[in-house]
Amino acid sequence: MNRLSSRLQEALERWGVLIAFAILFAISSFKQGFDFVNPENFRALLNSNAPVGILAVGMTLVIVSGGIDLSVGSMVVLAAALGTTAMNAQIAGESSELNAVLIGGAVTIAAGIAAGCINGALIVFGRIAPFIATLGGLAAFRSMSLAIADAGEIRSQSATLFSALGRGGIPIPGLENAAGKPLTISFSTVIFLVVAVVAQWFLSRARFGRHLIAVGANETAARYSGLSISWIRFRVYAIMGLLAGIAALVQSSRMNSVSTSQLGLGSELDAIAAVVIGGTSLQGGFGRVWGTVVGVLILGMITNMLTISGVSPYWQGAIKGAVIVLAVLVQRPSRS
Amino acid sequence: MNRLSSRLQEALERWGVLIAFAILFAISSFKQGFDFVNPENFRALLNSNAPVGILAVGMTLVIVSGGIDLSVGSMVVLAAALGTTAMNAQIAGESSELNAVLIGGAVTIAAGIAAGCINGALIVFGRIAPFIATLGGLAAFRSMSLAIADAGEIRSQSATLFSALGRGGIPIPGLENAAGKPLTISFSTVIFLVVAVVAQWFLSRARFGRHLIAVGANETAARYSGLSISWIRFRVYAIMGLLAGIAALVQSSRMNSVSTSQLGLGSELDAIAAVVIGGTSLQGGFGRVWGTVVGVLILGMITNMLTISGVSPYWQGAIKGAVIVLAVLVQRPSRS
Amino acid sequence: MENRAVILGTRAVTVDYPGVRALDAVTLDFRAGEIHAIVGENGAGKSTLMKVISGAMRPTEGELELAGHSANFAQPSEAIAAGIAMVHQELNLVPTLTVEENIALGREPTGVLGIAVDHRAQRAQARELLALLGSACETGELVSSLSIGQAQCVEIAKCLARDARVLIFDEPTAVLGEQEAARLFVQLRRLRDEGRAVIFISHHLDEVVTIADRVSVLRDGQLVESFARDQSGSLRDARGRSVDAGRLAAAMVGRELGSLFPNKGAAIGGQPAIELIDFGARGISQGISLSVSSGEIVGIAGLVGSGRSETAQAIVGLRPQAGRILLAGSAVRFESAGAAMRAGLAYVSEDRKGSGLHLSLSSIANVTLPSLDAYTSRGGLHVDSNAERATTNRWIDTLGIRCARPDSPIALLSGGNQQKIALARWLETNPKVLIIDEPTRGVDVGAKAEIYQIIAQLARDGLACIVISSDLPELIGLAHRVVVMRGGRVVGGASREQLALRNCEERIMRIASGLSAELEACA
């Protein structure tokens, strides 16, 4: 019996997040019926959670390396603001729309990487605890975006191309939405899933992933093994910046504009919650991207379900909090 | 020379936060002149930072024990909402005002402790990482307050007594404010300083403080030394709840009302920033309350200075972020 | 032998820590095809020297000489690139990676693109190396689930995997059983014969005498003497006299040492202080019956992984237990180490870094932590720090602990001094029954003798002592009686008379490794 229960514990620890997902899914389907189990609803769910999902994938890597990044939401808004501004300048300067969109996209990504490198430099060379360095970034990057846009919105001047990128997708044969048009998998969903698969592969199969785990679990051991801790840690923040840039691109093209006071606000906590719900340890040294993806879906599903079923907005926070805690509770490791 | 620089390093590590404070103070005085170096301005600075200061003192203890509490702001609003509601019910039920205020105060404190105990129970008995358990609380406690008040404001029905508590103070002989009235040290400032002194004393002189440090420094070794880890950790979250209750009392009596959507919003990050600026390590096992108090003053002083000097609100975040990072930079430990 | 090529040399290397000069102008040569042993007391600077060589730290002054060129490493990676590999004194593995992943860490075999790890090659290499060391652990197992001994084998395998020109082993045998140690020595000799330079540090001086081609002695950070093996194969000092373990010890401490072990007084008979009846740590050991009287020292022998530590932890309430414990005749059951402590039990853990000590705290905080109540007044609100300091200073004197300041973190102390702090921490609780797990792991001969004296004295004062050790001479020299564990059960033992016999060590070894099945009454 004892052995059985320890087996069960182990299974829960490994697959608990999937079980939590399944339970939540069952409840949602039961309560909402067709409103919930509806390809269009899933498309929307994936689509709207893609940006925070991309951030959460990056956050998984950062957390595995023993760090944290509180500045992701602010990096998104800064990258999006700079990128959209650059794009508009190109359009005003009479480049072709395609050119302008390409340049805008490149600036967005580059700005994300640059912001990530600033974080990385403060943490690695400045030897500042990641929590603090990125807390500074959380304040500073958004502040810069506000200054760029006088706290307003930056509207994309690309009439069609940019928003086509954000709202378009790949049609799924045989499925139609409520309006009778073919249902698509949005580009943002595709990008999210590709990013997740690549990151999971890196984490479990590539050298870099191995090194991240080593640095996160035991930095001294990693250093004694000849790893360059600084370079590994720097890179993971730069990658986080890259992913924030990608998320910024997905978001700004989808909205065809950047609201500097609101874009990405609070997404750091959502991303961290998704990572931990997915079973990655905040201590570092262990993590799984697939769990994070499920965690993002769990969080998205709660919100979606609460929205559809019209639960009082006042109580939504309580339910969300409870689900986060429960999802972690089912998969906590057994007492040593 | 080498020895000298290592001495300097050590001094910076120990007194860096004071040096950062002094520099900021000098800049402020230089730039603002009498506007800044003005007893009335200091009174206001201390007074308005007292609630977050009380939270930061509790956060110091939590962080020393190796934990974190993201729910402090939400505990404040929940405690304040429940307490004020109870007080109003008493007044409506025709108790004397004194009775009503006492009962309201007791409910506020009790609600804070109860919320802290919930956090503690989840962390200790549920064995959920503090970051996640209190992330749940961050969402849940505020949500409950919103539900209590339909997201609106709860106004205290105590005509004079309650707000006298919040706005009153002890007159300082010989000092007058701009309106020619005697300058007071507000009760909230007094409470803040008393709380800080008691906590510093606990941390450095009492058995409980020693146990907190031991648990934070090496939990296994503390368990092997016969300490009751669960009880120690549970208590620190309960104490955090108590302090959140006190902060709630200070806040709600000062505002003479509770805005459930705004009270305490974001104060967890301010409190954590103050703790870390004060030189306490986020790893746990080391901390100092006096540093936290200086950290609170540094944060308050930046805001104060930016307000007085009329810096664009857009840039304030950037400056605040930079100061946080710099304050930590000067006192980072030397490379081992 | 002097004509062998010098691969690596230190040139007047000096290292200063705040308040301590750990190394003082040490100049040494390490030659190809030689096993060079470094010995010295705890805190003599051995590990510090090795850290300089392996790039873990930069010297304050002086430099390294590598194949004729001067060099200093800023990072371990630079030393590794220069062909230097090291097994550190403290375990340094990644607990969340598997055995094979740890062995390959930093030089993973990669596939086509140089990005993906070639798992098959990695596993094959790990298997081969572990087989050389005779380790039984699975290559796919997580390192966090290994015992210390197994983990040390992984460390050694990792070092061997580097194919280095200079290999450094800082007290590799401290946590190994005799068989593992023997296999390691085979490997050390092979490495030497392949023309590599091997640096070996140990407090087991007879090991040193057996295996080293050259021995350098450090005392207080200075190189005080060197011995080399001559053609005839025996170690000799500068004047050509043959060198044995006693001579090495004398060189280390700067005076002649008396006998290592104290005289065994008669065990005070009478009522047993502690009695285990059909006891066990749930899931690990079972059916253990043992009684220890006041004044008696009982040793527990066994191979790595025989369940001794877990059983001891179960006794003091750190693990779920099965069976019964009688303390001075009455049945007890502890839910926590605190409860056991209040009943007069103390357990000194074998794992100083992980569970035994708070490395980031001061000596004072460490020594008084379990007994803090004694310094506390006014309902826990006041801790008498003067009394604490006095106590700590007393222990520093009594146990001869070398620390610059009692209020600086003990992470700065050498391993042996840390061990003494751990001992002081528990002796301060005034236990009636003391369980010491590996009391002298990583402790130098001088300190060892002191610790033995202390244990014997405590026993004479009426303490019941259980000593768990993998160092058989230690058990035989110290204990009144030895029981042997294997696979979580007591499988044999040796009485006081049997311990005096010459073949005792071999006999215990045979029981422990299951070669002779002997179940005689010894409890």
Place this chain on the structure above:
Amino acid sequence: GSSAADPLTAQSKPATSATLAPRMKVGVSIPAADHGWTAGVVWWANECAKLHPEIDWTVATAETPEKQIADIEALMAKKVDALVILATESAPITPVAEEAHSRGILIVNVDRGFLKPVADIFIEGDNAAFGRKSAEFMVEKLGGKGKAKGEIIILEGIPCTVNTARVSAALAVFALEPGIKIVGQQAANWNRQKALEVTETLLTKSPKVTAIWASDDDMALGAEQALAEKGIEGVWILGGAGMKDIIKRVMERDPIFPANITYPPSMIATGMELAAAVLAGGARAKKLQFMPRHLVIDVDLVTPENAKQYYFPASVY
């Protein structure tokens, strides 16, 4: 049948004639209650929903545009017949509103206009007028056009387009008055506590202010408290948005609050009511012909004389 139709019983008795037609589904997407005014919006939305049990309302609140887009997409998947949207920001919500519109969903846009003509009905509060009228009142009270004199403090909201529109309109008015000196201008995030702190600090610097342009009633209360704590008397404050407590004090001729500017959070209920009217009993296209396409809700100056009509004691705001 019973007049007070309970939504649950209505659902469980599908045979009655009223429910032969499928129940209409209406989604209401509004910003989360993160300050007094938005809390008022949420309250009015819930109040209005209670009055129409025949409609299946879903009220969704969003902290950010991202969340609002997700909400609207989820509502579309739920196949709502109409959407009433108060956008967190205009531009980001436009594309998703456009998509909803293209599916034939009735769109009622409240307060913040979309960038494209995708709304069937647009009800707007006028932020520029808010700024202008409030500033003009202050100029008037400080001595009249061209002659106004005084030192004023300006409290701004969360940096965003609404705030920018209000502040720049007000500044444009003040700029014409050489006698008016702006001695402090800071963001207090529509937050009472923040307003208290900011005002307190600004008062230390310039204790001789004449009036405070607080632009929002939450901030006005914070500013009032700062004055009280400093013991400064004779300074008056102009808030805005018609919080019931402030309106009451205007009504009672409190010298600190000589007037107020409305910006009614109840406009969400106006939008919902119009949506309900269009949907009721079909013939949607016909009804839309005579529904207002663009309705500007004027912002009114509340003075002691007219305050009574703006006082709603039951509201949360």
